[in-house]
Amino acid sequence: MAQLTVRLPQSCDSDGLALTGPQSLVLRLGSPRIFRDGDSVAQLGSLVYRTDAIIRMTAKTFTTFELVSFVPVDLEDVEIIMSFQGGPQNVSVALIEDLPAHTIVELEYAFVTYPEGLFVAQDGTALDLGSMYGTGVATGQVTFAYRGTSTIMQRLEHLKSVPWALRLYDFDAGNNHENWIDDPEPQHARLWTAHILNVAYLVTRPNFADRMAAEPITDNQGTLMSAEAKRGVHARLLSPRSFNLGVVTTVSGLGGGSTLGVASYVLRHDFFYGQQDGTTYHELGHVLGYSHASTMTYGSEGGKAGKGFTPLGMAFAREMEVANDILIDQSNYAFPDDHQIRCTGAGFEQACSWFMQCTGLAYDDGDEYGYCE
Ligand SMILES: [Zn+2]
Structure with a gap:
């Protein structure tokens, strides 16, 4: 299981009741990734992903779930929503402050780790998930969703209508x-x-x-x-x-x-x-x-x-x-070496094709290099 830090933001409602949530999860850099160099063809082909659930979450055990981001962009402030069969619906259970591109991680439910915490339902009411599910929940009885307010999270929201x-x-x-x-x-x-x-x-x-x-x-x-x-x-x-x-x-x-x-x-x-x-x-x-x-x-x-x-x-x-309305481009794709052809300086690969020019400029560990664009 990946190392993670949990911060509990606290606030109080009018009755002085401490409200927490969503719990804040900080995934450390170096969390495992999918599609890593060296992965076998069989490994690469084994991962099925969906446009409408591009951050894939699956209950793994009574107390943990697996999260895989198929988005090749480092995301920020991804809110995780859970619904419980015969129980609360659309409860905000975690806020992942940094979700690196192509992360795969198994996480313990925040209401198991912090059963004393209160979680916030869609209508704003505080829920004591710890007393309901603090010892865990059956894998078939939960569903997951994600949302966020950043530009790319808002754009990914549109893809929830594409069932590929x-x-x-x-x-x-x-x-x-x-x-x-x-x-x-x-x-x-x-x-x-x-x-x-x-x-x-x-x-x-x-x-x-x-x-x-x-x-x-x-x-x-x-x-x-x-x-x-x-x-x-x-x-x-x-x-x-x-x-x-x-x-x-x-x-x-x-x-x-x-x-x-x-x-x-x-x-x-x-x-x-x-x-x-x-x-x-x-x-x-x-x-x-x-x-x-x-x-x-x-x-x-x-x-x-x-x-x-x-x-x-x-x-x-x-x-x-x-209109600056491309979902994923040079500005946010997390693995620039996948598409950049280095035409001068550090890591020189080759001259540019006839339809490109060596006018891109970037740095790799402080070493300047040019790339075709
Ligand atoms: Zn054709």
Whole structure:
């Protein structure tokens, strides 16, 4: 179990009753992480995560629960909410002041650690959870939720409407397929958590469905779809579905059914460096059942040009970037070495590709380096 410090903020109500809660948990830096360098392909693929429960909490024993953050951003002030079968609902049980990206930790319930504490229910009443559950609670009788007031926590709130089950998938277990990478790496697992959450955030922006309804998009027969039909396609995208997230080579992407694969350069560039690639939208078109005869995949003028779902996705993402409304980008992604290509100074890797410039500047242990952007 990870080391943690608990601080009990105290206040008094009008009767002088001491109120505590939410209890404050400080996760120490160095808490274990998922998707660490060195993790095996089997370990990487074993973790299933959900867009609508991206901070995954599971009761482990009578007195402990496991918390896994699949968010590749260090979060602050994450409030943990619990509901008890046949008991109190939506009780604030903990405030995690610092939740490092990709943390996995098993925690003891604060009402077990501090049974004398009072906890605050949704309606503001104080609850003596210690006397009810101070010795523990059956694993099947509790559910968890999270919330927060920071910008990113507010943005993650939108993703609770997206019922996608996600996992990194090794499509080339025999290492004999030319289009899939032999073994997905931990950095791919980390980058995919950013990429798929960014895509989900984009398609749930308030006016995206309107923009899609207004965009000229053809179906597999080459016929322009009605606004109503396009809203239906958007709703299907946001319906319950599973994605096996893969990494392709020699091509930019592969998609269809539950398969969603993109090249590592797509994971490294889109959302970090200005939406230069629309591969993911093209593959989502395939996932939704559209062929290259439809502009749900290629644009009306070929590739990413003209009208269609891919040009719209790219344009919309650029607008979000200008509005500083990207969920995860260079400014908050916790593992910069996953996407930065160092082009000068410490840790030099290689010169920049033709479409990038060596104008990024950063420091690593005080040593200056440049990176492509
Ligand atoms: Zn295609």
